[in-house]
Amino acid sequence: MRDLWQDWADGSVGAGVSDALRDLAGKHFVLGMTGGIAAYKAAELTRRLQDHGATVQVVMTEAATHFMTPVTMQALSQRPVFVSQWDERVPNNMAHIDLSRAASAILVVPASADFMAKLVHGRADDLLSTLCLARECPLLIAPAMNRQMWSNPATQRNVAQLRSDGVILLGPTAGDQACGEVGAGRMLEAHEILEDTIGHFQPKILQDKRVLITAGGTFEPIDPVRGITNRSSGKMGYAVARAAHEAGARVTLVSGPCALATPRGVTRLDVETAAQMFARVMDYVSHAEIFISVAAVSDWRVVNPRTEKIKKAGPDDLPPPLQFEANIDILAAVAASAEAPYCVGFAAETSNLDEYAQAKRLRKGIPLIVGNLAQHAMGDDSSELVIYDEQGATRIARADKLTLARQLVAQIAARLSA
Numbered sequence: 001m002r003d004l005w006q007d008w009a010d011g012s013v014g015a016g017v018s019d020a021l022r023d024l025a026g027k028h029f030v031l032g033m034t035g036g037i038a039a040y041k042a043a044e045l046t047r048r049l050q051d052h053g054a055t056v057q058v059v060m061t062e063a064a065t066h067f068m069t070p071v072t073m074q075a076l077s078q079r080p081v082f083v084s085q086w087d088e089r090v091p092n093n094m095a096h097i098d099l100s101r102a103a104s105a106i107l108v109v110p111a112s113a114d115f116m117a118k119l120v121h122g123r124a125d126d127l128l129s130t131l132c133l134a135r136e137c138p139l140l141i142a143p144a145m146n147r148q149m150w151s152n153p154a155t156q157r158n159v160a161q162l163r164s165d166g167v168i169l170l171g172p173t174a175g176d177q178a179c180g181e182v183g184a185g186r187m188l189e190a191h192e193i194l195e196d197t198i199g200h201f202q203p204k205i206l207q208d209k210r211v212l213i214t215a216g217g218t219f220e221p222i223d224p225v226r227g228i229t230n231r232s233s234g235k236m237g238y239a240v241a242r243a244a245h246e247a248g249a250r251v252t253l254v255s256g257p258c259a260l261a262t263p264r265g266v267t268r269l270d271v272e273t274a275a276q277m278f279a280r281v282m283d284y285v286s287h288a289e290i291f292i293s294v295a296a297v298s299d300w301r302v303v304n305p306r307t308e309k310i311k312k313a314g315p316d317d318l319p320p321p322l323q324f325e326a327n328i329d330i331l332a333a334v335a336a337s338a339e340a341p342y343c344v345g346f347a348a349e350t351s352n353l354d355e356y357a358q359a360k361r362l363r364k365g366i367p368l369i370v371g372n373l374a375q376h377a378m379g380d381d382s383s384e385l386v387i388y389d390e391q392g393a394t395r396i397a398r399a400d401k402l403t404l405a406r407q408l409v410a411q412i413a414a415r416l417s418a
């Protein structure tokens, strides 16, 4: 009979993946859980890691089993959960070594104050701490604790030591705590830990580069309640910001009005009009090495927008006349500035993409422009891109916008390093 343990060890049992983005395909995680209320978030993380193509082996401290049962975690991970070093299910009794050998990383979610102290001292008195000590893979931990426990000098010393030992800390953040207090020490949400984990595995091809990105549409007021905007959703710009951050860049995102969540680790500055976007870009551009203009900036604005709502008096009233004036071309202005960063533009056209995009690139005086068809790009979750430079056109096949953004970042990084 085939050894069931071997099936688990080589991943032939229980991947449980969906058709969602598979950016963790082929990755295997040891998910360590320690004793804290935030342990419930590890259940959702397990599902989300699997959604992205990973397999998950749960290992719990004895304290963690008081907060979540191994049965729940086994059902979610579709693998047996390990708690004890003395577990006889591992044929050679070497769970403390074997479990982490195939792992892409050990994630400790949540990481208790006690467990962090153990890691600092290289303690190995239970299965999870022994696994961490014997690991060959990266160790990422998501601390979760009461604000006083977090700010205690002992914990802060441990945090500094863990960082200098190469352990990657995800969070914590500040906010409401299970104990009823408010402050720092609250664990990140599962989707945030997932985003950081995915980012950890992306190649650091823009390490420490400062990247300024614009995203979304602009809104030009007519009066306090009306305005002119466009169909840009911000999805492509936000995806580019996330991809640049994942690549190791320090990213500032100047965003028109949009409801998307800010990518992890990205500094976001909200603006409304093209003039505000221009001012924000100019504030930051001298510090940037790369400028990526994804925003759909209004070419025109209404002259003298009213400060009072325009009233409609009767059904036969003529519509109010609107007069327009040109907005500043932000991308052309940045490209023309002294010590301009490496500039990348976007062109959304409804036809003649090759011709219009190349013409726009030359007109703006930029090395790279990314073309897409507006009817396929705006608002959709996927698109296809064509990158134009002086060499010609490079096509990037239809994909979700994050996948496209990662490929675009790779194209930019390759050109910069050439």
Ligand SMILES: Cc1cc2nc3c(=O)[nH]c(=O)nc-3n(C[C@H](O)[C@H](O)[C@H](O)COP(=O)(O)O)c2cc1C
Pocket (backbone or CB within 6 Å): 033, 034, 035, 036, 037, 038, 061, 062, 063, 064, 111, 112, 113, 114, 115, 144, 145, 146, 149
């Ligand atoms: C209800 C309850 C909640 C707790 N929450 C936390 C917590 O959020 N963070 C933490 O570091 N410790 C917390 N503790 C204390 C840990 O469970 C305790 O330090 C335990 O020894 C940790 O063991 P472990 O690190 O082996 O998992 C809590 C204890 C109790 C009883």
